[in-house]
Amino acid sequence: MKISFSEQDEQFRQQVADWMAANLCGEFETLRFRGGPGDEHMYPHERKAWERKLAEGGWTCVGWAPEHGGKGLSINQQVIFHEEYARAGGPGRMGHIGEGLAGPTIAAFGSTEQQRRFLPGIVNGTDFWCQGYSEPGAGSDLANVKTRASLNEQGDNWLINGQKVWTSLAHESDWCFVIARTEPGSVGHRGLSFLLVPMAQPGISVRPIEQLTGTSEFNEVFFDDARTDASNIIGQPGDGWKIAMALLGFERGVSTLGQQMQFHNELNEIIAVAKANGAARDPVLRQRLAEAWCGLRVMRYNSLRMLSGAQDGSLRKEATIYKLFWSSWHAALGKLAMDVLGPEAELLEAAPYQLTRLQSLYLFSRADTLYGGSNEIQRNIIAERALGMPREPRLRP
Amino acid sequence: MEFAFSDEQEMIRSSAEGFLADVCTSNATRAAMSSARGYDENLWQRLCNEMCWPALHIPETYGGLGLGFVELTLLLEQMGRRLLCSPFFATACLATPALLLHANPTQKSHWLPRIAEGSLTATLAYTRGSGWGADDIQATVSKEGDGFVLDGLYGQVIDGDTADLLIIAARTPASHGEEGISLFVVEAANPGIERQWLPTMDQTRRLARLHFNRVYLGPDALLGQAGEGWQALEPVLQLACIGLAAEQTGGAQQSLDLSVAYMQERQQFGRPIASFQAIKHRAADMMLQVECARSASYYAACVAQEVLDPEGDAQVARELPLAAALAKAQCSQAYFHCAQESIQLHGGVGFTWEYDPHLYFKRARASESYLGAPAWHLERIASLIIGEQP
Numbered sequence: 001m002k003i004s005f006s007e008q009d010e011q012f013r014q015q016v017a018d019w020m021a022a023n024l025c026g027e028f029e030t031l032r033f034r035g036g037p038g039d040e041h042m043y044p045h046e047r048k049a050w051e052r053k054l055a056e057g058g059w060t061c062v063g064w065a066p067e068h069g070g071k072g073l074s075i076n077q078q079v080i081f082h083e084e085y086a087r088a089g090g091p092g093r094m095g096h097i098g099e100g101l102a103g104p105t106i107a108a109f110g111s112t113e114q115q116r117r118f119l120p121g122i123v124n125g126t127d128f129w130c131q132g133y134s135e136p137g138a139g140s141d142l143a144n145v146k147t148r149a150s151l152n153e154q155g156d157n158w159l160i161n162g163q164k165v166w167t168s169l170a171h172e173s174d175w176c177f178v179i180a181r182t183e184p185g186s187v188g189h190r191g192l193s194f195l196l197v198p199m200a201q202p203g204i205s206v207r208p209i210e211q212l213t214g215t216s217e218f219n220e221v222f223f224d225d226a227r228t229d230a231s232n233i234i235g236q237p238g239d240g241w242k243i244a245m246a247l248l249g250f251e252r253g254v255s256t257l258g259q260q261m262q263f264h265n266e267l268n269e270i271i272a273v274a275k276a277n278g279a280a281r282d283p284v285l286r287q288r289l290a291e292a293w294c295g296l297r298v299m300r301y302n303s304l305r306m307l308s309g310a311q312d313g314s315l316r317k318e319a320t321i322y323k324l325f326w327s328s329w330h331a332a333l334g335k336l337a338m339d340v341l342g343p344e345a346e347l348l349e350a351a352p353y354q355l356t357r358l359q360s361l362y363l364f365s366r367a368d369t370l371y372g373g374s375n376e377i378q379r380n381i382i383a384e385r386a387l388g389m390p391r392e393p394r395l396r397p
Numbered sequence: 398m399e400f401a402f403s404d405e406q407e408m409i410r411s412s413a414e415g416f417l418a419d420v421c422t423s424n425a426t427r428a429a430m431s432s433a434r435g436y437d438e439n440l441w442q443r444l445c446n447e448m449c450w451p452a453l454h455i456p457e458t459y460g461g462l463g464l465g466f467v468e469l470t471l472l473l474e475q476m477g478r479r480l481l482c483s484p485f486f487a488t489a490c491l492a493t494p495a496l497l498l499h500a501n502p503t504q505k506s507h508w509l510p511r512i513a514e515g516s517l518t519a520t521l522a523y524t525r526g527s528g529w530g531a532d533d534i535q536a537t538v539s540k541e542g543d544g545f546v547l548d549g550l551y552g553q554v555i556d557g558d559t560a561d562l563l564i565i566a567a568r569t570p571a572s573h574g575e576e577g578i579s580l581f582v583v584e585a586a587n588p589g590i591e592r593q594w595l596p597t598m599d600q601t602r603r604l605a606r607l608h609f610n611r612v613y614l615g616p617d618a619l620l621g622q623a624g625e626g627w628q629a630l631e632p633v634l635q636l637a638c639i640g641l642a643a644e645q646t647g648g649a650q651q652s653l654d655l656s657v658a659y660m661q662e663r664q665q666f667g668r669p670i671a672s673f674q675a676i677k678h679r680a681a682d683m684m685l686q687v688e689c690a691r692s693a694s695y696y697a698a699c700v701a702q703e704v705l706d707p708e709g710d711a712q713v714a715r716e717l718p719l720a721a722a723l724a725k726a727q728c729s730q731a732y733f734h735c736a737q738e739s740i741q742l743h744g745g746v747g748f749t750w751e752y753d754p755h756l757y758f759k760r761a762r763a764s765e766s767y768l769g770a771p772a773w774h775l776e777r778i779a780s781l782i783i784g785e786q787p
Contacts, residue, residue: 001467001695002398004712287772297696308400382680389671389677390668391672
């Protein structure tokens with residue numbers, strides 16, 4: 001166990017920093033520190049162009065294996081890349097759902113044919129993905145999916161009907177991976193399949209959800225005889241749940257280190273406000289600022305422990321705490337930002353409802369403890385999978 | 398960077414875990430804590446002779462094993478988990494680091510081999526017992542001939558009534574704050590030293606008060622430079638905080654484990670209470686605290702490792718003040734939280750003397766306040782990251 005980086009790793013750090021300094025400028029200058037959580041709706045076209053810029057530099061999919069078009073970086077170098085990316089103010093990644101979720105799933109479970117078809121678009125920054133999991137009746141109870149899919153009479157296309165909800169960036173995406181029920185009459189996690197569906201077609205309509213932030217990162221997606229080629233199924237019909245759950249494991253990846261660097265930028269902004277307005281001399285706020293700093297440091301070592309366990313392919317049971325910790329920490333940081341600002345916290349950037357960055361942090365962090373498995377679901381997972389406590393007995397109809 | 402244990406480190410951890418599970422049962426702890434010395438002398442000799450634990454982080458030149466603070470942390474976590482009553486913490490985490498960092502070669506050759514072989518226990522005494530900063534150092538030192546005379550009172554001295562060797566701090570009579578402080582190493586048998594055991598709420602670790610009444614020390618008793626004692630003591634206290642944090646992590650883990658085992662067994666309303674969501678969520682929050690404490694403790698141990706290693710990474714070593722304050726604040730809060738939850742989750746039996754949760758609950762509070770409570774360490778962090786004063 002050692003926390004210092006090798007000289008070689010430090011050289012790599014410099015290489016990333018240099019590339020960012022040389023490229024995140026000019027037409028991309030406006031993107032610095034933009035497009036993160038609560039700001040994901042901003043500059044979508046410019047951020048797509050930035051993805052292509054990253055791809056030219058070889059900086060997409062840095063952790064993927066070379067045979068899938070990735071850079072095959074070591075865990076340490078991935079940590080460094082994500083840290084330096086965020087330190088330089090690298091914008092929120094439009095490609096993160098493809099790179100972090102769809103791609104690894106296709107690499108792990110897809111056929112060679114599917115890998116050849118879908119992975120290059122992710123690596124090149126040309127294909128963007130969204131995630132079709134939640135439904136109005138399938139939130140925490142994700143297995144209660146009602147969206148149906150069946151092969152048409154010719155057997156060459158899946159026909160999909162139903163509704164997904166909370167789909168980030170659906171309106172900016174080329175493809176959606178959808179969990180749909182392909183076995184009529186099945187219930188729960190049986191009879192589900194994992195389908196890849198093109199977004200640009202008459203059978204799909206996207207309706208933005210107006211959030212409490214006044215912005216709309218999340219969407220409803222309606223499938224009305226939407227189509228995808230019969231070959232666009234990952235695994236076999238009925239494997240959907242297994243694949244969907246494996247994908248959630250990819251979610252706790254190295255990119256969390258980059259997220260932490262964004263958190264670091266936010267904490268620094270709050271400390272700067274505190275020094276400017278005198279809150280930094282308030283003994284209670286000092287305690288809370290110090291606690292926030294501690295939480296961030298702890299989060300870093302939580303993830304480094306988690307990643308060191310991931311090298312053998314399986315996450316250790318302590319990885320189950322990760323989401324609960326960062327989401328609670330981030331929500332508390334939002335409240336701390338408001339308390340540091342004091343009465344000024346109320347004043348909007350502009351009418352009708354344009355939030356300042358810290359207001360956006362405060363309000364948007366309320367989603368953190370909900371999406372990707374609410375804190376309550378996280379606690380169930382910790383208790384049942386990590387501590388071995390029994391499941392709540394289920395009511396049977 | 399490699400934030401996982403090596404095979405050798407895993408072996409040290411699991412051998413400590415196995416050994417202590419055998420010898421450090423609840424009955425054994427209860428017997429030790431009510432014994433005359435507060436620990437089992439035979440067990441201590443086994444720790445020294447069979448396991449060689451006090452020798453762990455002493456360099457091979459001085460009869461030690463030459464390992465580092467990360468390995469030490471692994472032992473401490475297991476000791477905390479089992480509430481081991483022993484002079485280990487005071488000897489290995491207070492006195493040994495002080496000698497390693499500040500003793501001259503003659504002093505090292507004189508004292509370290511004896512600590513390594515287990516023929517000597519040691520501790521640190523510095524404040525009067527009212528606080529943990531430089532202002533709380535009140536004992537005085539005056540030059541006399543080529544030696545020194547010390548007078549004054551020390552409180553909150555861990556194992557102060559049984560330790561053979563004392564590392565002490567004292568200040569010149571007119572000095573204030575961080576100025577005028579010096580460190581000394583002195584044998585506890587010195588006739589001018591009166592030692593008094595103080596009965597404490599937590600019985601798993603002993604505290605004592607020491608009265609120094611015109612204690613004469615020769616020039617060879619001075620540790621480091623005269624007048625620069627506070628600058629020398631700070632890293633020692635920070636390393637001790639990191640050691641304590643490891644113990645606290647182990648205690649928090651055991652509070653959780655005891656609770657989960659009990660809840661699996663205890664039936665109410667026709668099912669194990671562990672199946673109720675209200676209970677499971679509290680256990681999940683305990684695990685969150687334990688794992689965060691563990692991350693803080695391991696991070697700080699990596700920093701401590703570089704501090705103790707004369708060829709360690711200087712950039713990492715500079716993180717010591719922040720790492721120590723973080724570990725102590727985080728692990729204190731985690732331990733207290735888990736220990737208090739453990740009583741609640743045990744229900745009525747959690748309130749009895751017979752069941753163990755109260756032992757952890759008491760140890761958690763005592764460890765929380767020793768070397769500074771969380772609020773004190775958080776303020777230190779605030780002053781380091783924000784700069785300004787409250």
